[in-house]
Amino acid sequence: MFTGIVQGVAPLVAIEDKANFRTHTVQLPAEMLANLELGASVANNGCCLTVTAIEGDRISFDLIKETLRLTNLGDLQVGNLVNVERAAKFNDEIGGHLMSGHIMCTAEIVKILTSENNRQVWFRIANEQNMKYILHKGFIGIDGISLTLGEVTRNRFCVHLIPETLERTTLGKKRLGDKVNIEIDPQTQAVVDTVERVLAHRDLAGPTVKTFGETTR
Incomplete structure (x- = not known):
């Protein structure tokens, strides 16, 4: 981990x-x-x-x-x-969020907005089906960096980078078109996948019919 x-x-x-x-x-x-x-x-x-x-x-x-x-x-x-x-050791400080090191896909840098002491970087994920796991203010791993998600659209998302992150990592040197590794927060993935399975099972089971005070399907 x-x-x-x-x-x-x-x-x-x-x-x-x-x-x-x-x-x-x-x-x-x-x-x-x-x-x-x-x-x-x-x-x-x-x-x-x-x-x-x-x-x-x-x-x-x-x-x-x-x-x-x-x-x-x-x-x-x-x-x-x-x-x-x-790899993290027991009793280490968890300054970011727990990550497995299992990359789900890559994303391409499509926009970089720079202002004084700030940088906003927009990404387009390689597999748009994975956008369901990318939520506003959720966690994401980008080239191994724990980051908080900013704005999220149908097929793009952004992060906001402070000078320390730009100085200590490779993100400060990235340019348009560069690809980065994406790791989705596993807790978010587990919740989304569980809800999808429950809803799919309910749809397959058909509508609920009430008869004489009992619930049947």
Whole structure:
């Protein structure tokens, strides 16, 4: 599990591509290396990845076909930066919201509005069916950053970014057309999916008919 509070930004220093498979290596910030072991979980742009090799501060991760399909990690090139976060520990402060590191889809940046000390960024989600989980003032994970949703329309949504977020993460360097990884708040997803199932079951059961004080279907 992760908190969505990005601990650092790491440059991608090596890529090895194979058929439907990629190993990428990042240079992890020194303060994130303590007690890091093979098999540990580290979020890269919000995607939970397993450490497969450690060579000093150069940390490698394997990306399988599904990861490459659902995330923006397969689009990265050597020199690009990724947001990184070590897995949360018990008793850690949860400054953002609980995140699994399981990316649902990507979204494209379609509008950036900048004013003094503020930036509003609008996104268009790749799979519009997932818009039902995106609610005004709800939580969302964007490239591993825990953010509060601003305005939401039928197929777009925005977030408001403070200077600290722009400085500490890759969002400050994003441009129009860039893709970001999206993780939906799991509690929101569970509520929406449960309500949909209940309503679908009720519709399949047919109308309620009352006869002699009893309720039948």
